[in-house]
Amino acid sequence: MKRLVWSLFILALLSALPLVVRTQFYLHIFILTFLYASFANSWNLIGGYAGQLSLGHAAFFGIGAYACAIGSVKFGISPFIGLAIGVIIAVLVSGAIGYPCFRLRGPFYTLSTIAFAEVVRLLTLYWRDLTEGAVGILIPFRPGVANLIFSGKVPYYYIGLIMMALSTLLCYHVERSRFGYYLVAVREDEDAAEACGIRSARYKLYAAMISAAIAAICGVFYVQYMLFIDPEGVFNLNVSIQAALMAIIGGAGTWLGPVVGAALLIPLGEFLRGWLGGAARGLHMAFYGIVLIVVVMVIPQGIVVTVRNLLKVKAARNVEEERR
Amino acid sequence: MSYTFIQVLISGVLLGGIYALISIGLTLIFGVIKVINFAHGEFLMLAMYFAYWMWHYWGVDPYASAIVLAALLFLIGAATQRGIIQPLLKSPASMQIFATVGLSITLQNVALFLWKADYRTIQTAYQASKITIGELAIGYPRLVAFAGATAMTIVIFWFLKNTFTGRAIRAIAQDRMAAMLMGINQKKMYMLAFGLGSACVGVAGGLLMPIYYVFPTVGTYFSLTAFVVVVLGGMGDIRGAWIGGIIIGLVEAISGFYVPALKEAVYFAIFILILLFRPSGILGLGRGFEEVAQE
Numbered sequence: 001m002k003r004l005v006w007s008l009f010i011l012a013l014l015s016a017l018p019l020v021v022r023t024q025f026y027l028h029i030f031i032l033t034f035l036y037a038s039f040a041n042s043w044n045l046i047g048g049y050a051g052q053l054s055l056g057h058a059a060f061f062g063i064g065a066y067a068c069a070i071g072s073v074k075f076g077i078s079p080f081i082g083l084a085i086g087v088i089i090a091v092l093v094s095g096a097i098g099y100p101c102f103r104l105r106g107p108f109y110t111l112s113t114i115a116f117a118e119v120v121r122l123l124t125l126y127w128r129d130l131t132e133g134a135v136g137i138l139i140p141f142r143p144g145v146a147n148l149i150f151s152g153k154v155p156y157y158y159i160g161l162i163m164m165a166l167s168t169l170l171c172y173h174v175e176r177s178r179f180g181y182y183l184v185a186v187r188e189d190e191d192a193a194e195a196c197g198i199r200s201a202r203y204k205l206y207a208a209m210i211s212a213a214i215a216a217i218c219g220v221f222y223v224q225y226m227l228f229i230d231p232e233g234v235f236n237l238n239v240s241i242q243a244a245l246m247a248i249i250g251g252a253g254t255w256l257g258p259v260v261g262a263a264l265l266i267p268l269g270e271f272l273r274g275w276l277g278g279a280a281r282g283l284h285m286a287f288y289g290i291v292l293i294v295v296v297m298v299i300p301q302g303i304v305v306t307v308r309n310l311l312k313v314k315a316a317r318n319v320e321e322e323r324r
Numbered sequence: 325m326s327y328t329f330i331q332v333l334i335s336g337v338l339l340g341g342i343y344a345l346i347s348i349g350l351t352l353i354f355g356v357i358k359v360i361n362f363a364h365g366e367f368l369m370l371a372m373y374f375a376y377w378m379w380h381y382w383g384v385d386p387y388a389s390a391i392v393l394a395a396l397l398f399l400i401g402a403a404t405q406r407g408i409i410q411p412l413l414k415s416p417a418s419m420q421i422f423a424t425v426g427l428s429i430t431l432q433n434v435a436l437f438l439w440k441a442d443y444r445t446i447q448t449a450y451q452a453s454k455i456t457i458g459e460l461a462i463g464y465p466r467l468v469a470f471a472g473a474t475a476m477t478i479v480i481f482w483f484l485k486n487t488f489t490g491r492a493i494r495a496i497a498q499d500r501m502a503a504m505l506m507g508i509n510q511k512k513m514y515m516l517a518f519g520l521g522s523a524c525v526g527v528a529g530g531l532l533m534p535i536y537y538v539f540p541t542v543g544t545y546f547s548l549t550a551f552v553v554v555v556l557g558g559m560g561d562i563r564g565a566w567i568g569g570i571i572i573g574l575v576e577a578i579s580g581f582y583v584p585a586l587k588e589a590v591y592f593a594i595f596i597l598i599l600l601f602r603p604s605g606i607l608g609l610g611r612g613f614e615e616v617a618q619e
Contacts, residue, residue, distance in 0.1 A: 053418050055362075055425065100599040106559060107360045108599060110421060111551045118548055119592040126585045237544065241429060248422060282436030282540070289430030293408065296423045300415055 014161055018154045027153040033266040034160030035221055040246040040258030041167040042214035047244055048252035049180055050207040051187030052102070056113030057215050057243045059120045060090040062234035064216025065223040069137045070130060072147070079148040079224060086216045094212030095205060102204040105190065114237070121235035136230025139223065148224045156225050163221060164259065167214055171255040183207055184253065215243075238285060245288060249295050251302025260304055265291075327459045332577045334462060340573020341470035342528055346546055347553035347565040348477055349524030353401075355560030356497040356517035358417070359409055362424040364550065365543025366431040367522050371397055371529025372538040373439060379446045379533070386446060387468065390530025394476075394523040401522025402515040409518065410511065428543075435540040445537040469531040476527045477566055480520060484562070493517050497560070549576075552591045556598055558605020567606060 014030075021027060039061060046052050067086030071077035077085075097116055101109040124131045131137065143151040150156060174180040185193040186200040193200055223229045233239075242265075250261025265288070272284045299306045350364050361367075371393045378384040378392075408427065412420050453464045484490035496503040496513050504510050536542070553572050557564025572591065579590040602608070 047418075051416070051418060053421055097596075100596060100603075104599065104603050107417070107421065108555070108603070110360070111555060112595065112599065115548060115551060115592050115595055119589050122586070122588050238429070241425060244422070244425075252418075282433035286430050286433035286437065289426045289428070289433065292426030292429070293423055296415075296419050296426065297408070297411060300419050 011161075011165060015158070018157050024153055027157055029267050029270050031153065031156050031160045031225065032270070033262050034157075034164040035218060035225070036242065036246060036266050037164045037259045037262035038160075038167045038221075039215060039218040039243045040250070040262050041164075041171050042211045042218065043243040044171060044247045044252060044255075044258045045174065045211040045214070046204070046207045048247055048254070048257070049174065049183040049187065050204050051183075051253075052204055052208065053107075053110045053244065054113040054208075054211075055110055055237070055240050055244065056115075056117030057211075058235050058237070058239035059113070059117040060094060060212040060215035061219040061222070061239065061243075062117075062120060062124070062229075062231075063090045063093065064219030065229050065234050066124065066131060066137075066219075067216075068220045069139060069223050069229050073137055073139060074130065078146065079220065083217065083220045086220055087213045090212040090216035091209045094208045098205045098208040102201040102208075113240075117235055117237065117240060121231050124231040124235065131231070134231060136228060136233070139227040139229075141227060149227070156221075159221065163217070168255060168259055170214075171258075175255050179203065179206070187253070242288070245292055247302075249291065249302060251304035251306075254302065254304045257302050257304045261302070264303075331460055332581045333574065334460065335466065336574035336577030337570055338462070338466040338470040338573070339577060340570035341473040342532060342569075343546075343549055343553055343573050344566045344569025345473035345476055345524050345528045345531075347550045347557065347569050348480065348562055349521040349528075350547075350550050351554045351557065351560055351562055351565040352480070352524070353518055353521035354554065355562070356493055357405070357409065357514050359420045359424070361404075361518075361521070362421060362547070363404070363428040363431060364521075364525060365545075365547025366428045366435075367397055367400060367543070368525040368529055368532075368546055369435060369538065369540065369543035370400070370431065371526045372533055372536070372542060373435065375530045375533040376444050376446060376538050385448065386530045386533040387472070388530075390472065390527050393526035393530050395526070397526030397529075398519040398523040402519035404522070405515045405518035406511075410514065432540050432543070439540065441539060443537045443539045446533055448534050451534055463535075465534040469535060472527060472531045476524060477562075480524070481562060483520075489513075489516065548588075549591065552595050555595060555603075556606060558607055561605055561607055564605045564607045571606075 017030070018027065021030075039057070042060075043054060043057050047054055064083070064086035067089060068079050068082035071082030071085060072079050093116075097112050098109070101112050125133050127133075139149070141149065143149050174183075182193070182198050182203045185196065185198060186203060190200050219234065222234070226233075246261030246265050247258040248261070249265065250259065251257030269284055269288070272287060276283050295302070346364070346368060350361060353359060353361050353364075374393055374396065375386045375389045378389045379386055404424075404427065408423050409420060412423055448465075450464050454461045455464065455467065456462075484494055492503070492508045493513050493516065495506065496508055496510060497517075500510065503513075549572060553568040554565055556571065557566070557568030572594075575590060575594065576587050579587040583590070598605070
């Protein structure tokens with residue numbers, strides 16, 4: 001109950017924000033945060049709950065984005081149909097990668113996702129007729145709900161907010177569902193889970209497919225917001241790593257973790273980039289790398305769980321002191 | 325068979341030698357410590373940059389610096405094991421993966437910051453010289469790279485097979501607990517294995533420099549290839565990695581000859597086929613096959 005009130009309060013606060021904040025730059029940071037929070041949520045389903053690290057989530061993100069962009073620019077299809085096509089392709093592809101890997105243990109899935117993202121990048125560069133190769137696709141600016149393009153940042157802000165809220169709600173429900181418990185059981189001890197009758201390979205596959213679908217939706221949002229897409233921008237390893245990074249720093253396998261991670265890292269990254277400027281190319285990614293190592297070594301459960309534990313310890317101490 | 329085709333095959337095998345050396349380092353680390361070092365490619369990048377700077381400032385021949393680089397990369401690898409992996413040994417595998425991914429991003433971007441994104445090459449007197457047999461021509465630097473890589477492979481193989489320390493490393497790879505009960509110093513052996521695995525890319529860096537150019541993300545390309553090779557050879561299987569390296573070198577040369585832009589797509593197809601039909605690798609000695617769930 002308390003959680004619901006808090007969530008609604010924060011949502012209401014965020015909904016009212018564009019009435020006050022008029023600076024385009026700040027709105028942009030919020031939109032990016034919503035987008036990456038949703039993307040990190042999608043990663044969290046397979047990487048957090050099921051414990052299957054994907055380092056190629058950019059592939060699904062990019063497939064969604066490219067399906068939508070190619071559809072609307074080359075074939076004149078509505079972006080909503082492009083969205084559906086992107087999601088279907090992403091889900092099928094994710095199933096095709098997951099099927100051989102989830103029967104095995106060890107880092108096979110991680111390796112396949114990296115390799116796959118790289119291959120998709122090369123194919124996009126290669127099929128110039130369809131994808132314009134390295135030049136990228138520019139979406140003509142034709143505002144309108146039917147084109148899913150808007151002239152101001154505020155509509156994107158609300159769509160992003162809804163996307164983040166829905167994907168977080170999904171994670172929240174998965175965490176409390178039978179499906180979510182299966183995934184966690186498989187992550188913690190696959191043999192024990194199998195012994196209890198859980199088809200581990202099958203549930204990992206489901207999680208990977210749902211995750212790919214959400215990632216593809218995020219990709220569509222990205223391309224409709226940026227109105228430009230190129231292979232380096234969406235298929236880069238850094239994009240995949242950022243999704244994982246946010247979930248892990250916030251707390252992988254918790255519904256709140258990815259949102260907290262995105263809310264911390266995106267503004268930090270944007271300010272750092274603005275502050276260090278072009279003179280220090282690469283430094284802000286190097287900073288991400290160091291943060292990742294430190295988090296993994298010092299608070300491997302992520303911020304959310306660590307703070308929760310600290311609060312619990314504090315509460316327990318208070319109770320003890322009152323007794324005395 | 326035409327001469328062109330034989331020529332392609334030869335260059336494939338020679339290239340495969342380098343892939344084999346890089347992959348052996350990766351598979352050695354995985355086989356012993358059960359950690360995939362995602363920074364392996366970045367270690368290679370560092371080695372290539374060191375070789376470049378040593379040539380640039382002091383005019384050191386990259387083949388000579390390969391020996392220094394082996395020692396240097398050994399230290400870097402051992403330090404990584406001691407500082408990052410050892411504290412995470414009891415954590416889930418995902419945490420170890422992320423620590424090395426973090427290291428990889430850091431190294432790549434620090435290199436980008438320090439040395440910019442320029443492609444750098446070195447010039448040597450022997451760069452263009454070649455050995456001609458009939459109509460076939462074999463580039464001298466490629467031949468040296470292949471010979472050096474093979475020599476390093478043999479040394480590592482001999483070391484693991486015949487020395488007391490090598491046996492200790494193999495024992496701890498087989499069963500961590502039992503080996504420790506036999507009095508094998510786990511920390512020391514892990515540092516040694518990680519160091520040896522990294523020394524492989526040190527040597528590879530020196531051997532590659534006369535053939536290839538260096539830039540901050542050069543490691544990504546080679547590590548991606550190494551992942552495929554390691555899975556093809558069987559995770560943790562050194563002999564398999566050597567054979568896998570040669571096979572991928574051949575595949576690259578042949579597919580590069582017929583479909584140049586898509587050679588990586590050919591790798592990936594091979595990768596998926598192995599996962600589907602033979603996850604234990606070509607020799608069947610890798611880890612993973614015993615884990616195939618019965619469905």
